[in-house]
Amino acid sequence: MKVVVVGAGIVGAACAFHAAAAGLDVTVLDRGPVGAGTTSRGEGNILLSDKEPGPELELARLSRDLWDEAGEELGPDTVELEAKGGLVVASTPDALTALHAFAASQAAVGVCTEPVERVRDLEPHIAPGLPGGVHYPQDAQVQPVLAAAGLLRAAVRRGARVHTGEAIAAITGAGGRIAGVRTADGTVLAADAVVNAAGTWGGEVGRRLGAPVEILPRRGFVLVTEPLPPTIRHKVYSADYVANVASCDAGLETSCVVEGTRAGTILIGASRERVGFDTAMNPAVVAALAAQACRLFPFLRAAHLIRAYRGFRPYCPDHLPVIGPDPRVPGVVHACGHEGAGIGLAPGTGALVTAHLLGRPWRGADPAAHTGLLPDRFLTTGGMPK
Amino acid sequence: MSASGDLVVVGAGPAGMAAAATALDGGLRVLLVDSGAALGGQFWRHPPQQARHAIPTADLHHGLPTYRALCATLSAHARTGRLTLLLNHHVWTTAREGDGFAVHAMDRSRAPEETAVVLRAPALLVATGAYDRQLPFPGWDLPGVLTIGGLQSLLKGGGVAAGRRVVLGGTGPFLLPVAAALAARGAEVVAVCEAAAPSAWLRHPVPLLRNPAKWVEAARYAGTLARHRVPVRTRTAIVGAEGDGRVAMVRVASLDADGSTLPGTERRIEADTVGVGWGFVPQLDLLIPLGCDLADAGDGTMAAAVDDGQRTGVPGLYAAGETCGVGGAVLAVSEGAIAAVSVLTDLRSPGRPNVRRLAAKHAAVARHRAFARAMAQAHPLPTAWSSWLTDDTLVCRCEEVTAGAVRAASADGSASDHRQVKQLTRAGMGWCQGRMCGPAVHCLVARDQPYAPAERLIATPATLGGLAGLDESTTDHV
Numbered sequence: 001m002k003v004v005v006v007g008a009g010i011v012g013a014a015c016a017f018h019a020a021a022a023g024l025d026v027t028v029l030d031r032g033p034v035g036a037g038t039t040s041r042g043e044g045n046i047l048l049s050d051k052e053p054g055p056e057l058e059l060a061r062l063s064r065d066l067w068d069e070a071g072e073e074l075g076p077d078t079v080e081l082e083a084k085g086g087l088v089v090a091s092t093p094d095a096l097t098a099l100h101a102f103a104a105s106q107a108a109v110g111v112c113t114e115p116v117e118r119v120r121d122l123e124p125h126i127a128p129g130l131p132g133g134v135h136y137p138q139d140a141q142v143q144p145v146l147a148a149a150g151l152l153r154a155a156v157r158r159g160a161r162v163h164t165g166e167a168i169a170a171i172t173g174a175g176g177r178i179a180g181v182r183t184a185d186g187t188v189l190a191a192d193a194v195v196n197a198a199g200t201w202g203g204e205v206g207r208r209l210g211a212p213v214e215i216l217p218r219r220g221f222v223l224v225t226e227p228l229p230p231t232i233r234h235k236v237y238s239a240d241y242v243a244n245v246a247s248c249d250a251g252l253e254t255s256c257v258v259e260g261t262r263a264g265t266i267l268i269g270a271s272r273e274r275v276g277f278d279t280a281m282n283p284a285v286v287a288a289l290a291a292q293a294c295r296l297f298p299f300l301r302a303a304h305l306i307r308a309y310r311g312f313r314p315y316c317p318d319h320l321p322v323i324g325p326d327p328r329v330p331g332v333v334h335a336c337g338h339e340g341a342g343i344g345l346a347p348g349t350g351a352l353v354t355a356h357l358l359g360r361p362w363r364g365a366d367p368a369a370h371t372g373l374l375p376d377r378f379l380t381t382g383g384m385p386k
Numbered sequence: 387m388s389a390s391g392d393l394v395v396v397g398a399g400p401a402g403m404a405a406a407a408t409a410l411d412g413g414l415r416v417l418l419v420d421s422g423a424a425l426g427g428q429f430w431r432h433p434p435q436q437a438r439h440a441i442p443t444a445d446l447h448h449g450l451p452t453y454r455a456l457c458a459t460l461s462a463h464a465r466t467g468r469l470t471l472l473l474n475h476h477v478w479t480t481a482r483e484g485d486g487f488a489v490h491a492m493d494r495s496r497a498p499e500e501t502a503v504v505l506r507a508p509a510l511l512v513a514t515g516a517y518d519r520q521l522p523f524p525g526w527d528l529p530g531v532l533t534i535g536g537l538q539s540l541l542k543g544g545g546v547a548a549g550r551r552v553v554l555g556g557t558g559p560f561l562l563p564v565a566a567a568l569a570a571r572g573a574e575v576v577a578v579c580e581a582a583a584p585s586a587w588l589r590h591p592v593p594l595l596r597n598p599a600k601w602v603e604a605a606r607y608a609g610t611l612a613r614h615r616v617p618v619r620t621r622t623a624i625v626g627a628e629g630d631g632r633v634a635m636v637r638v639a640s641l642d643a644d645g646s647t648l649p650g651t652e653r654r655i656e657a658d659t660v661g662v663g664w665g666f667v668p669q670l671d672l673l674i675p676l677g678c679d680l681a682d683a684g685d686g687t688m689a690a691a692v693d694d695g696q697r698t699g700v701p702g703l704y705a706a707g708e709t710c711g712v713g714g715a716v717l718a719v720s721e722g723a724i725a726a727v728s729v730l731t732d733l734r735s736p737g738r739p740n741v742r743r744l745a746a747k748h749a750a751v752a753r754h755r756a757f758a759r760a761m762a763q764a765h766p767l768p769t770a771w772s773s774w775l776t777d778d779t780l781v782c783r784c785e786e787v788t789a790g791a792v793r794a795a796s797a798d799g800s801a802s803d804h805r806q807v808k809q810l811t812r813a814g815m816g817w818c819q820g821r822m823c824g825p826a827v828h829c830l831v832a833r834d835q836p837y838a839p840a841e842r843l844i845a846t847p848a849t850l851g852g853l854a855g856l857d858e859s860t861t862d863h864v
Contacts, residue, residue: 033802153798225850263812263815265815280481281479281480287853287856287857290856290857291854293854300850301850302498304849305847305848305849307844308844
């Protein structure tokens with residue numbers, strides 16, 4: 001089976017990694033280099049802690065195990081895969097009560113959660129006086145561009161090819177089934193299936209393939225400090241982050257996520273703005289994130305910000321990724337709309353897409369167990385968008 | 387703290403001073419901001435006010451009458467309150483706000499304390515100059531190896547000759563004044579290694595003939611160098627530095643037309659200090675995030691694209707001086723004045739300037755730009771400079787990334803530009819954010835195109851505490 005994966009970000013690379021491992025004939029098509037889009041604009045989160053029970057958490061649990069497997073093959077050090085654990089802290093007793101209830105619901109579906117009374121035992125430099133938190137030992141981090149490049153290289157070792165070009169249109173054959181993709185320079189890549197792993201541009205690629213899905217950009221800034229000696233051990237964030245991730249508010253939201261990296265820099269997120277693809281600098285966001293980080297870790301007041309970057313999270317209207325075959329154009333399989341969770345969900349998505357292509361479970365991914373992510377949820381019976 | 391006016395000028399060097407003076411004379415309220423402690427920028431850098439009498443530096447400068455006249459004009463306007471001069475203010479970002487701009491600075495006059503300051507105006511002129519272009523070579527990270535610009539700022543800012551036995555290398559006319567100044571301050575300049583061939587200038591007779599002042603200047607340096615017996619070796623480069631914990635020896639070699647070292651020509655010279663400069667890179671960090679278009683400057687770098695009134699393509703945003711391509715202080719002064727006239731025109735200010743003087747400025751700009759283009763062609767980067775590197779030569783000093791790692795990232799097809807190399811190797815991710823190694827990494831992976839720096843949303847490091855102060859002050863107002 002010939003498969004064209006549109007998109008060489010972390011999700012496309014993971015799809016290629018699994019599909020090539022399953023023996024499929026894979027070509028990855030992207031207009032730019034590996035991981036140059038949203039993949040390079042995040043912190044490299046592999047999180048269970050921020051997900052409520054439901055279809056996304058199920059995929060995240062599968063994906064967490066598959067990250068360990070992929071890490072073994074790629075070399076955990078080469079992709080900076082680190083099971084550092086997450087620490088969610090509450091700033092008020094009420095918030096702590098809500099956090100404990102949230103964690104209990106996660107624990108009921110198999111997430112490891114450890115209530116923490118004295119957060120300073122885990123993070124000695126955190127602000128004093130916080131009422132408590134929850135430790136999530138399964139939360140991990142990876143360097144996303146190295147990971148995407150590593151997954152793609154492993155796919156190439158198994159026979160996958162990488163083609164630089166922009167997908168323009170689908171070539172369809174008998175019964176409207178996909179037969180290939182035409183690129184901007186006129187090249188036609190023959191395919192029995194096309195995977196839409198174009199991230200934030202997945203809506204546009206879907207449209208070009210005749211299978212539109214609604215994928216919207218949600219802008220986020222990340223701050224990077226100067227390299228410091230190791231001081232922050234976990235991925236530390238405030239409990240209101242969970243509320244913001246799930247929020248549908250149109251305005252600016254910031255909630256503090258702070259963590260160290262292997263290189264000594266400290267990453268500070270996360271802001272969410274619905275401003276389309278506007279790339280303009282927003283100094284107020286930078287200031288708000290800095291203020292929140294300083295409240296959580298007062299020693300950061302003296303640390304220098306040396307870089308900030310921003311990217312566009314791809315989200316679906318219901319904040320779940322869209323993964324699976326599109327009934328309107330047989331052969332088109334979507335794998336996009338992961339919002340801020342694409343790095344963590346990538347291997348699970350790659351395995352699930354491969355399972356859909358094979359028509360049977362693959363590496364623990366059973367299409368029958370992830371029906372909540374299918375594009376059908378946006379379609380009426382006539383195949384038109386709702 | 388916040389302030390507003392008609393025009394914010396970032397950079398108080400020759401271009402920024404001239405622009406501010408012209409705009410003020412035309413009746414505008416101007417905010418002039420600079421990271422330095424005094425007016426003048428790098429070109430007219432001076433010792434701290436209280437030490438100026440003790441450290442004579444007049445002989446190191448050019449165009450001091452212009453500098454003094456601009457200082458006097460600006461002081462007069464500061465007294466009337468129409469000029470707000472913000473020294474020791476580091477601009478860390480700029481943003482569009484309505485029809486104008488918000489310029490965000492950190493006041494470091496009481497360093498290490500930092501106070502966030504926001505300056506607002508409908509017009510913004512970026513005159514942030516340029517900085518030394520460095521090419522790595524084995525040993526360039528040893529203490530004692532400096533940039534040519536660094537040596538010059540020690541001379542101008544403190545009257546200090548940074549070494550006793552100095553070798554200079556690189557390319558471009560800037561090597562000569564630094565060599566002459568070091569020699570005049572008592573350093574032994576053992577060699578000046580100029581990679582270009584002097585005959586290259588003969589291909590550009592017209593710009594040379596139309597800029598006689600440059601001849602006079604060159605003759606003055608030649609005289610000084612001859613008096614101090616400083617040998618200038620052309621088609622020669624510093625290809626290595628050695629020493630135990632500090633530079634003690636440099637290796638120099640003759641170059642063929644391609645820039646490869648000629649076998650058998652390498653020799654070793656004892657030196658305690660090395661100065662290197664390969665021309666300059668325009669400082670575009672504030673311009674790129676605002677959407678300013680770039681143009682090929684002809685010297686292997688990209689510069690701000692401006693019209694003949696120094697307008698960028700972004701309404702209300704102007705650039706002057708080295709940000710528009712490296713060309714020297716006389717050019718920068720003319721461009722600054724022209725930019726201010728454009729601001730006066732665009733803001734419909736009644737204070738219109740004298741048309742005849744403006745025509746003369748445009749003519750001066752054309753003449754100096756032609757000279758700069760000829761200079762760039764006469765002093766190119768040697769094509770084969772990367773052949774001087776070994777695989778273990780550091781390219782990115784902040785993150786300790788070697789030439790071998792950069793080459794490997796580009797060889798397997800993963801990286802085709804310096805941004806992608808950064809993602810895969812960390813070259814350019816450290817303290818300097820690729821300002822030092824960016825041009826070199828670019829040359830290693832994509833040498834045929836001019837260097838366009840990566841977008842940097844944070845133009846200079848700022849403490850999180852200082853930034854948090856900005857948030858806290860905004861929250862207070864609400």
